[in-house]
Amino acid sequence: MTPLSGTPTVDLLVTGAAELLTCAGDAADLIGRIPGGGVAVDAGRIVAVGDVTGYIGRQTLDATGMVVMPGFVDCHTHVVFGGDRASEYVANAAGQQPPADASVGIVGTMADTRSKTVDQLVDDAAARIHEMIDAGTTTLESKTGYGLDSAAEARLLEVNARLAELLPARIISTYLGAHATAPGRDPKDWTVDILNQLPGVARQGAVFNDVYCDDGYFSLAQSRSILEEGARQGVRAKIHLDAYSHTGAASLAADLGAVSADHLNFTTDAELRELAAAGVTGVYMPCLEFAVNHPAPLDPHRLYKAGMDVALATDVCPGAWTTSMQLAIAMGCRTGGMSIAQAVRAATYGGACALDLQAETGSLVPGLAADLQVLDVPSHKHLAYRLGRNSTQTVVIGGAVIKAPAMKSAIGAGVE
Ligand SMILES: [Zn+2]
Structure with a gap:
């Protein structure tokens, strides 16, 4: 999404991911994989997905080398x-x-x-x-x-x-x-x-x-x-x-x-x-x-x-x-x-x-609730591969960071 004017500031920016999965309903590859993609979130909703370099986040989640996908x-x-x-x-x-x-x-x-x-x-x-x-x-x-x-x-x-x-x-x-x-x-x-x-x-x-x-x-x-x-x-x-x-x-x-x-x-x-x-x-x-x-x-x-x-x-x-x-x-x-x-x-x-909520959650698409997670693995394939491991590092629900890694200083630091 291209910002209309200037550099818009949003509540939360997720950047640097190895890959972002939109899981959008119409994704040709089923998961909407975008290498290097990010997410911009404001007022609890997703405002942009993919290239978010045009946004400034009040709070930034650094997902370098990791996977960003819907909750x-x-x-x-x-x-x-x-x-x-x-x-x-x-x-x-x-x-x-x-x-x-x-x-x-x-x-x-x-x-x-x-x-x-x-x-x-x-x-x-x-x-x-x-x-x-x-x-x-x-x-x-x-x-x-x-x-x-x-x-x-x-x-x-x-x-x-x-x-x-x-x-x-x-x-x-x-x-x-x-x-x-x-x-x-x-x-x-x-x-x-x-x-x-x-x-x-x-x-x-x-x-x-x-x-x-x-x-x-x-x-x-x-x-x-x-x-x-x-x-x-x-x-x-x-x-x-x-x-x-x-x-x-x-x-x-x-x-x-x-x-x-x-x-x-x-x-x-x-x-x-x-x-x-x-x-x-x-x-x-x-x-x-x-x-x-x-x-x-x-x-x-x-x-x-x-x-x-x-x-x-x-x-x-x-x-x-x-x-x-x-x-x-x-x-x-x-x-x-x-x-x-x-x-x-x-x-x-x-x-x-299966809950008739596809217009609200389950995908990273502008307009939907910002319900997402960051996985500390380099590819979504590890979800099938690493048996019994919890790869979820960060959880965001409705734009609020619910789970954050204890050791990452970037979380909650903000860049306003
Ligand atoms: Zn049952």
Whole structure:
């Protein structure tokens, strides 16, 4: 962008990067790679990308030799929960039965979640979200779903609202009453309660309404009634579908114009084309598949072949505890065979599409929120290559520097 007159001063200037990735929706190479590119930020928004030598920054971030890219958008998380399932996880990995007193499955987490106060749940989730921000995530979705009665689900919506207020990340709240059914209850009865709760969830901050449609969870008819009622109440559909069986819910997602369809392991190619035609983003969660040793891992190339937009997400939950989108990229590449450009785009622009936020975040494009990160590696390829490392050195959300390297004197020094 050429300044109109003189040398404009902006709030923040990021300069000297080895490469800048815009991850713009229309980028021909998928990631909009600009060697040597910079970013100019003012009033929380991006004002220029690429050549920013015509700007003066009140604050300057020196990204010499590093990568500048959008913050990650983690579009599918169950980050609010009580307790942990470490005993179940390690027993399962070793082919053993978990100890009798171990917390097991969604039902175990439900009990641990119900036993905690709202304050405790906020503290527990905030610790995980701080890890996410530290590893470059600037926007995340947070689902309810471990309360499994109306009162407990309402408390989880309150937790989401408190987290959004307390933490610098953008936090999008999703109501997932239809995650499972509490022991001793019939999914039919619980569905009636969910339908009765839906008129209030938008007032409690929910933006999306999600259903777990699969064998043993919620039927296609139950899922339809819940998602249609949500649409009437102003909370748009997201769907967990076909993770462990073929349900036919892909057509439902296409019909309803769901913002995303997540898992898709048993979805047919014809159904994937239907989803693509309806503009539904497909969400791929390789870390979850790894953690549960999934019997039929998704081939993300099937989504691309069908013409879908693809998002990567952590699916952080008690059964797959990772807060790192960098690990999701590494696993998407090695276990899913994604190209690094596909994976980086899916972790930024794709995630934003899965939350209908692509006009606000997920790309470095003038006009969008200044949500970005600096990686202390010479190329974005290291995101796939350095397994288990956190390469995020600096995090900026809405123009505010949230994470800065302790030793770099250039940070915060300003050059006014
Ligand atoms: Zn999920």
